Amino acid sequence: MSVSDLANSIGRELPFLRRYARALTGSQTAGDNYAAATLEAVLADRSVMDGLETRVALFRAFHAIWNSSGQPVVDADGGLRAQRAQAHLSRLTPNSREALLLSSIEGLRSDEIAQVMQVTPDEAANLVSVALEEMANTIRGNVMIIEDETIIAMDLKGIVQALGHEVTGIARTHTAAIQLAGESRPDLILADIQLADGSSGIDAVNELLRSSLDVPVIFVTAFPERLLTGDRPEPAFLISKPYTEDQVSSAVSQAMFFASTEGLEAS
Known part of the structure; x- marks a missing residue:
């Protein structure tokens, strides 16, 4: 070659x-x-x-x-x-x-x-x-889902709950995500890139992280290579669409290891 x-x-x-x-x-x-x-x-x-x-x-x-x-x-x-x-x-x-x-x-x-x-x-x-x-048996925590498509949101919720985690809620817009995080602090955020109101899931997450919410984030996107260039601040955890249950389960379990142990139940 x-x-x-x-x-x-x-x-x-x-x-x-x-x-x-x-x-x-x-x-x-x-x-x-x-x-x-x-x-x-x-x-x-x-x-x-x-x-x-x-x-x-x-x-x-x-x-x-x-x-x-x-x-x-x-x-x-x-x-x-x-x-x-x-x-x-x-x-x-x-x-x-x-x-x-x-x-x-x-x-x-x-x-x-x-x-x-x-x-x-x-x-x-x-x-x-x-x-x-x-x-799957090591850490339990609270997960917030940012996803505008109802079917996908409910699917992600079911996968997360099957792992033993609590879902604090589902936000479908940037504004709803900020409000939900203020009502119930998550240990992990699972976020789509493009939201229902045309806003960016990345922007919503960045605003949350700037507001002293220091938690790992998993992004879900149909174009992962666009967020894997290394040229700018980019996510550590990324799932490609269409995803499988195993991919979500693995990513959530991995990311939970990097959540603060405060408020988490470790077995």
Whole structure:
């Protein structure tokens, strides 16, 4: 593969490497730093791409760096939230969370996860199953949904409640989101990008975060690559439309690890 072809191939997959890295670390900055380190490693040794599909090769190179670094979880401030998140994560079976993200969010098959993590396909499938069980039973919290389509909003509500979380309410506009957050403080926000009144879910979330509401946010969008450029402040957790129940469950469970433990019930 020529340098030009390799660059184009990697460029197509880079947004999804960023998404994965951000979800693992709970931080845009930390996740993008890992993605950048992965690219540097690939450019330094193009042989890591040999014999593998581009996405699998990129994620495999990422994992070599991730494992060698000790898999730290940091936030923008490197503060108490990061310490709490790391404490929660330390109770999980090693590599299970990574396998779950690769499967549910990135859509890799068990044999592809096995190539990325250098385990057998059966071991990869088992790691996914273990992660679903462990993460679903670890933390309970309050989730606010910002979604203007009734059917989708009710579907998201059902998935969140099935995980054992409480739904504080559903907001369909920017104004309603601000009001709902003021009435009942969420531990996590699940937000669509485009709202019923033509306003932006991103704008609503940004206003909430500026008002001292420091919680993780999962955005749902049909165009994830537009929010995975690394050129501006962007979400750490992102689900593509159309989504699956497993994708939502995985993202919510991951994001809850990065919520403040105050007010959460940890088992």
